[in-house]
Amino acid sequence: MSNWQQPDKRKETHIDSCSVYSLKKWQLMLMTPANSRANYPDHSSIADNAIGIGLRSTHHQQILQQLPKVGWLEVHSENFFIENSAQRQVLDQLAEHYPLSFHGIGLSLGSTDPLNQSHLQQMKALIDCYKPALISEHLSWSSNNSRYFNDLLPVPYTQESLDIFCDRLNQVQDFLGRPLLIENPTAYLSFSDSSMHEWEFLNEIQRRCQCGLLLDLNNIYVNSINLGLNAQEYLRQIDVEAVREIHLAGFTRRQLDNAEILIDTHGSKVSKPVWQLFRDFRQSCNAPALVEWDTDIPALEELLSQAEMASQHQEAVASKEQKF
Amino acid sequence: MKLADLQAQFSKHLLHQSVDLSSLNLTGPLPVEQLMSLYRNNFYVSLTDYLKGCFPSVDALVGEEFFEQLAKAYIIQRPLDNPDIELYGEGFSRFISNLPQTSDLVYLAGIAALDWGFDRAKAVTEIASFPFAELEGLDQQQQLKICFKMSAQTLLLASDYPLLSIWQGVAKDCLEGIDMGCAENLILHPSNTQGALFYLLNSSQYEFLSAISAGARLQQLCEIEDFQQHLNYFIGNAVINGFTTGDER
Incomplete structure (x- = not known):
């Protein structure tokens, strides 16, 4: 093995007739949530201001035993594709108690590859089975020439990217028969070829595809530090009416040479600046919010305390509004 | 640069193939090479962590450094061909059995087969x-x-x-x-x-x-x-x- 390399330790805006049809269809569906699974309580929607947590396998049994009071659960769709699996058994039980959101990471909507039909069919089967309140994916790509990278890679904000992304998203929504929410990404670099701001790109996707938006406030903060993006301007410019879910998470600081960079690890508590963004954004948006924790996963109690903190922040915003 | 070309070049870099990064017109807080290495490292670390989770006995037998090299070779030579990572470990045992660097560890491919079999059977x-x-x-x-x-x-x-x-x-x-x-x-x-x-x-x-x-x-x-x-x-x-x-x- 000595001759092997050392592993790297560090560690358009035109609306055609088809779009008009889509617009009417999705508007209707957004107003009329899908029916919940037979014999389950009605978990087909998530209440405004509801605080949820990301469901991770290490917490499955504890959540099943304790049924903590959280507004909803979000799962990574791909982890539940296999029928008759232990994962699906857990989901079957949790679906009886909580509204669900399916958060996908594998559609690679920003890629120039053809859509992976097998993946799409598995996703539809899962969605048809559980009828989650929300379905989301990312403004990113993760495949090229049928090779997948298990990561959310950045998209240049150009007209070509926009056309490709919207075309693929429309295909997915038509196939699934439901609108998706698209999440703003974290990026460690930007493309000089980009011709629009990220919020413009997202707003245009939403306008052309009649999808919803998932706003990750940690991602906005991380990008503001890494790329000099103006977070407050972002929140002012994003189409608030289209935001149907908010993500809260933590990041990790890493020193590289003389520069510090924030890594979107989802591996720590929500930071103070992100709580502040949440309070700011809560003044205009009451979409359900979720605490995500994906790496160095803590005890369930710590995750729940972060969800409780989110509730306290939004209550503080509400009480302040009442004074006026 | 067309999006397809940009993504092809980006992908090549992730897979350790030679790429002229200046052609991607990237900007950021660090030199382009370092920024791209963040993505490459994230990609390798996430797949390596996944493989470690599926093959704990192989990891324990060969040690962390050797396992990371093993994983890196697997990721480069057998890139993920499906967005669902669940079955990516399927070919790891066969890969080990054909790898010259593991020829002295005659039982390692079998141990990997047991790790994978156990992981699948549990599911x-x-x-x-x-x-x-x-x-x-x-x-x-x-x-x-x-x-x-x-x-x-x-x-x-x-x-x-x-x-x-x-x-x-x-x-x-x-x-x-x-x-x-x-x-x-x-x-x-x-x-x-x-x-x-x-x-x-x-x-x-x-x-x-x-x-x-x-x-x-x-x-x-x-x-x-x-x-x-x-x-x-x-x-x-x-x-x-x-x-x-x-x-x-």
Whole structure:
């Protein structure tokens, strides 16, 4: 093995007739949530201001035993594709108690590859089975020439990217028969070829595809530090009416040479600046919010305390509004 | 640059192929090489962590540094070809068996096969019972032509080395006293009540299950020593849980 390399330790805006049809269809569906699974309580929607947590396998049994009071659960769709699996058994039980959101990471909507039909069919089967309140994916790509990278890679904000992304998203929504929410990404670099701001790109996707938006406030903060993006301007410019879910998470600081960079690890508590963004954004948006924790996963109690903190922040915003 | 070209170049960089990064017109807080290395590292670390999770015994046997090199070679030579990472470890054992760098570790591919088999068997939640009623619907001549089926995720292994002993020894952190010259035949299969079961097979049991795995008909299985005993035992343990008639072959 000595001759092997050392592993790297560090560690358009035109609306055609088809779009008009889509617009009417999705508007209707957004107003009329899908029916919940037979014999389950009605978990087909998530209440405004509801605080949820990301469901991770290490917490499955504890959540099943304790049924903590959280507004909803979000799962990574791909982890539940296999029928008759232990994962699906857990989901079957949790679906009886909580509204669900399916958060996908594998559609690679920003890629120039053809859509992976097998993946799409598995996703539809899962969605048809559980009828989650929300379905989301990312403004990113993760495949090229049928090779997948298990990561959310950045998209240049150009007209070509926009056309490709919207075309693929429309295909997915038509196939699934439901609108998706698209999440703003974290990026460690930007493309000089980009011709629009990220919020413009997202707003245009939403306008052309009649999808919803998932706003990750940690991602906005991380990008503001890494790329000099103006977070407050972002929140002012994003189409608030289209935001149907908010993500809260933590990041990790890493020193590289003389520069510090924030890594979107989802591996720590929500930071103070992100709580502040949440309070700011809560003044205009009451979409359900979720605490995500994906790496160095803590005890369930710590995750729940972060969800409780989110509730306290939004209550503080509400009480302040009442004074006026 | 067209999006397709940009993504092709980006992908090549992730897979350690030579790319002119200046052509991507990237900007950021650090030199472009460092920014791209963040993405490349995230990609490798996430897949390496996944492989470590699937192959804990391999990881324990070879150590962290060797495992990371093993994983890196696998990721480069066998890139993920599906967005669902769940089955990415499927080819890891075969990859190890063909890798010159592991030729001295003769049992490593077998240990990887056991790790993967255990991971897959654990994921099975329900095993169908043997369809005795269907068997009764066949006449004697038809029964002699049937081929038994083993339950999904059953792993049958014959090794010149004490694979199961090593695998269990790694789990207990105790490899002393294992006779490395002792060949072992073994089975690992899902269980309705115990997640996954694994045990050694005698030569007759192994011959019986190997014949089933190879598609032997019942009339051929009858010639194996202790045939009836094996059949009852493996149906009882849900290893054999179905059959096909000769007409379906």
